[in-house]
Amino acid sequence: MKQFQSDLLVWYDKKARVLPWRSEPTPYRVWISEMMLQQTRVDTVIPYFMRFLTELPTIQDLAEVEEDKLLKLWQGLGYYNRALNLKKAAQIIVSKFAAQLPSEKEELVSLPGIGPYSAGAIASIAFGKAVPAVDGNVLRILSRLLASKEDITNTKIKKELEEIVTLLVPAERPGDFNQALMDLGATICLPNGEPQCTECPVQTHCKAYKEELTSDIPVKSVKKARAIDKKTVFVIIAEGKFALRKRDEGGLLPNLWEFPNVDGYLTQKQSEQLLQEMGITLKQIQPIKMSKHIFSHREWHMKGYFVEGEVLSSSNFTWATEEEIRHQYSIPTAFKAFMKYCQNE
CATH class of the missing domain: 3.90.79.10 (Nucleoside Triphosphate Pyrophosphohydrolase)
Known part of the structure; x- marks a missing residue:
């Protein structure tokens, strides 16, 4: 486990994506970026993030913004409930937490629009808490590491994999570790059977690679037709x-x-x-x-x-x-x- 953490972080130190919220990871900036990144590509988010922070630089500004202006700032990002939940959460943060984003994962989850993954990302990146941030990318990485043929959309299996990730998060640099997993899933351990295994920093730890199963894993149940x-x-x-x-x-x-x-x-x-x-x-x-x-x-x-x-x-x-x-x-x-x-x- 220690070797896995070390190999991943050494790679991250060399290959980490340069992103505006990483250069100044204040709680507010991390929160906004995580909400925007839900189901949205990084390159799409960057200009929206910069414009949003220019117009609404503080939680107080977000709590007081007119809804039409907020939605206009969000126009084109889709999933507009994310924007509405941001304002609702900001108003709660102002009234309940003195306009300071709470640092504990449990408190973050209580806010509108913040689920377990986002709470883990914010707590670890902005506050250095040793908690996991498990999304589809991380589930894919872990299922390949373990060569697991279990359905990662199954609630029970997801919970089991999340418990394993919890054990992997180091006490030191938990935010970097979680972001390293994010980058690994975005650039190396790609979906649809096309991982870049020859460039993977944790290839020696990967059972699916050793057993030539990367094209078969992860296993997902078929989605219903729209x-x-x-x-x-x-x-x-x-x-x-x-x-x-x-x-x-x-x-x-x-x-x-x-x-x-x-x-x-x-x-x-x-x-x-x-x-x-x-x-x-x-x-x-x-x-x-x-x-x-x-x-x-x-x-x-x-x-x-x-x-x-x-x-x-x-x-x-x-x-x-x-x-x-x-x-x-x-x-x-x-x-x-x-x-x-x-x-x-």
Whole structure:
């Protein structure tokens, strides 16, 4: 075990990825980075992280930020509940912990949006606590080290592997050790049977490598097929402004702005009738190319129409210019294909 820790940390000291939150690992910076990195690539996160810290440099700033500004800062990162949970957690930290992020894993887990992995990462990296940070990358690494053919999505197996990782975390440099495992999973011990074993610093400890099982491990149960939602989306312009509406607080993409849309595919004639009912007098309507957006458990398949019209007083939309949409309104990536029709009005 000592040799494994040493081999991994020696490699990390030479090969660690240079990341902005690592150069100054304050609790706040580590927390924000860990929330952004959930299910999001590192190279995508970096510019968002820098902009977020510039706009909201302290926990107090995060606790007080207007929700629309927060969601605009997050626009494009996806999984917007992460942003909403950040603000909720910041408000709790201000009221309960004197605006200082708690250092114990158990207290961190009690905050909205922070699960066991994130709590372990924050506690070890920012506070030097000897606790594990176990995500899918670490489960993959450990299952290969052990040549385990158990299903790593099974709750019982995950717990057993987490207990083993807990024993591996050294009392000294626990944050570096956990980050070394993260880097190993991101750059060497890759998924889908393509690990870079010849470059692996812990190759001599790996049973799957010795037994030529790396392409078979880890074992995962097959995911259920994603549900498919069909939608019709309207990009409506009137007097130089575009129609928007705010999504409901609960459910998918809460409190974000969107183009008006309905469930199901509508013909052009059906769309014209619906738009009149919405308070729009049509000048012209043109079909928009089909678009698809994939969420973790469902897909949106969207057809659309670009609509030029006049607004009746009964219309219930919020109207915004293209510039206002770019700077003020947080529109999720799901509608990215329709955004270009605002930019090229």
